[in-house]
Amino acid sequence: xxxxxxxxxxxxxxxxxxxTKNLRVFxxxxxVVRGINVGFKxxxxxxxxxxxxxxxxxxxxxxNRLNERENIVKGEILYxxxxxxxxxxxxxxxxxxxxxxxxKAHIFSMSIYDNxxxxxxxxxxxxxxxxxxxxETSLKEAGxxxxxxxxxxxxxxxxxxxxxxxLCLARALALRPEVLLLDEATSLLDPxxxxxVENSLRQLKNKTTIILVTHNLAQAARISDDTVFFNKGMLxxxxxxxxxxxxxxxxxxxxxxxxxxxx
Ligand SMILES: Nc1ncnc2c1ncn2[C@@H]1O[C@H](COP(=O)(O)OP(=O)(O)OP(=O)(O)O)[C@@H](O)[C@H]1O
Numbered sequence: 001x002x003x004x005x006x007x008x009x010x011x012x013x014x015x016x017x018x019x020t021k022n023l024r025v026f027x028x029x030x031x032v033v034r035g036i037n038v039g040f041k042x043x044x045x046x047x048x049x050x051x052x053x054x055x056x057x058x059x060x061x062x063x064n065r066l067n068e069r070e071n072i073v074k075g076e077i078l079y080x081x082x083x084x085x086x087x088x089x090x091x092x093x094x095x096x097x098x099x100x101x102x103x104k105a106h107i108f109s110m111s112i113y114d115n116x117x118x119x120x121x122x123x124x125x126x127x128x129x130x131x132x133x134x135x136e137t138s139l140k141e142a143g144x145x146x147x148x149x150x151x152x153x154x155x156x157x158x159x160x161x162x163x164x165x166x167l168c169l170a171r172a173l174a175l176r177p178e179v180l181l182l183d184e185a186t187s188l189l190d191p192x193x194x195x196x197v198e199n200s201l202r203q204l205k206n207k208t209t210i211i212l213v214t215h216n217l218a219q220a221a222r223i224s225d226d227t228v229f230f231n232k233g234m235l236x237x238x239x240x241x242x243x244x245x246x247x248x249x250x251x252x253x254x255x256x257x258x259x260x261x262x263x
Contacts, residue, residue, distance in 0.1 A: 020039075020062075022037060022074070024075050036075075043205055045225050047214055047219070047220035048060065048214070065085065079098065098180075099177030100181045100183070101183070107157055111156065120134060138173045141204060142169040161189070183212075184213055217261055
């Protein structure tokens with residue numbers, strides 16, 4: 001069913017392309033995401049912040065149906081108005097629309113080129129010229145092209161940790177996702193690589209809606225338009241990042257920020 005959605009074309013600038021309605025996630029009978037109602041506007045970067053165990057990652061994973069096997073997910077996750085948990089939504093197609101980058105880079109033991117084209121080929125793209133172009137564009141968007149353009153056939157396992165994460169970003173981007181989810185994706189990177197990824201995200205905002213979980217409040221302040229504060233499985237507050245950091249409306253947000261920004 002998602003196949004019928006033309007990526008990037010139908011949403012107006014103010015449309016919330018991803019909306020959750022009373023989203024609840026249960027892990028071993030415990031409700032760890034507790035009735036989240038939130039929307040994400042097209043072409044924005046939203047940071048999800050909050051203390052450890054607040055449910056940020058569980059929430060993020062639900063947006064990509066990563067926890068459907070082991071957890072119970074209730075409520076609605078509407079992508080362009082379609083509930084992604086509906087029985088006729090194909091999970092592989094969904095993940096071409098909503099991509100994900102994890103904390104640790106998961107690299108296949110194959111060439112840099114093949115790491116990027118693997119999923120594309122699985123989705124039926126065989127044209128070499130097109131694949132070459134996508135590899136180049138995606139690596140440029142991930143800020144890795146200059147470093148690897150002369151060694152695309154080298155095994156990707158030989159890349160540094162930072163480069164491997166940038167390759168994962170390129171691989172996710174190759175599928176042209178409309179939404180990109182990042183789960184602490186720069187937390188294991190050095191400052192230079194973090195900066196490179198952040199620069200990529202800023203550029204990508206023109207065509208992608210980005211939602212990122214981060215413990216790095218400075219990062220949230222640097223790159224996000226909006227910030228959502230989670231605590232104990234609940235959404236406590238959402239606002240423009242500058243407003244939320246400067247004048248938090250909730251005392252819980254205030255306490256968290258003052259404690260963690262001072263450290
Ligand atoms: N596989 C699991 N088994 C049991 N409990 C889990 C599992 N995964 C998460 N939880 C629990 O769910 C709650 C929310 O965890 P989650 O990882 O989503 O929070 P978080 O805000 O992302 O935390 P962190 O910032 O530390 O990653 C926590 O109480 C956690 O212990």
